[in-house]
Amino acid sequence: MKENLKNFILEIGKDFSFIGNEYRVQVGNHDYYIDLLFYHRGLSCLVVFELKIGEFKPEYIGKMNLYLEALDREVKKQTENPSVGVILCASKDDEVVEFALVEVFRLQWYLSIH
Numbered sequence: 001m002k003e004n005l006k007n008f009i010l011e012i013g014k015d016f017s018f019i020g021n022e023y024r025v026q027v028g029n030h031d032y033y034i035d036l037l038f039y040h041r042g043l044s045c046l047v048v049f050e051l052k053i054g055e056f057k058p059e060y061i062g063k064m065n066l067y068l069e070a071l072d073r074e075v076k077k078q079t080e081n082p083s084v085g086v087i088l089c090a091s092k093d094d095e096v097v098e099f100a101l102v103e104v105f106r107l108q109w110y111l112s113i114h
Contacts, residue, residue, distance in 0.1 A: 002051060005088075006036055009049070015042040025070040034067050045081040046071050049088065056092035058100035 002021055009016050016038045023037040036049040048067050052060060064085040071083040 002036060005049065005051065009036075009038065013040070015040050016047070017041065019046070025067060025074065027066060027070050032063075032067065032070070034071075037071075043081060043084070044079070046076060046083040048083060048085040050085065052087065052089040054090055056087070056089040056097055056100075058096060060087050060089075061100050 006018060006021065010018060017040075019037040019039055020034070021036055023034040025032050025034060034048050035051045038047045038049070039045070040047050048064065048071070050060065050064060050067075064087055068083045068085050076083060
């Protein structure tokens with residue numbers, strides 16, 4: 001599945017460059033593995049793709065935020081934009097997704113005004 005998605009992304013997005021599959025990031029004494037990591041030339045940023053075979057769960061957002069912060073602190077170059085993430089799930093409950101994302105947007109808004 002990961003190989004098929006990687007090939008699909010490279011086909012439709014000419015600005016995507018593949019960096020790694022199961023790309024390891026370290027936070028503290030823990031290792032974490034990003035399903036697929038790309039670099040997007042047009043956006044000048046790292047792009048994380050997390051693949052979930054089941055329904056969306058709110059905790060996926062927390063893990064994605066951990067990945068993005070680790071990449072921005074340890075991998076991203078100063079001239080690059082902040083990393084972005086995409087969570088692809090087999091299914092979702094719209095209300096659960098909405099509730100999970102409200103706090104993310106609230107936190108971004110809070111940080112931007114303080």
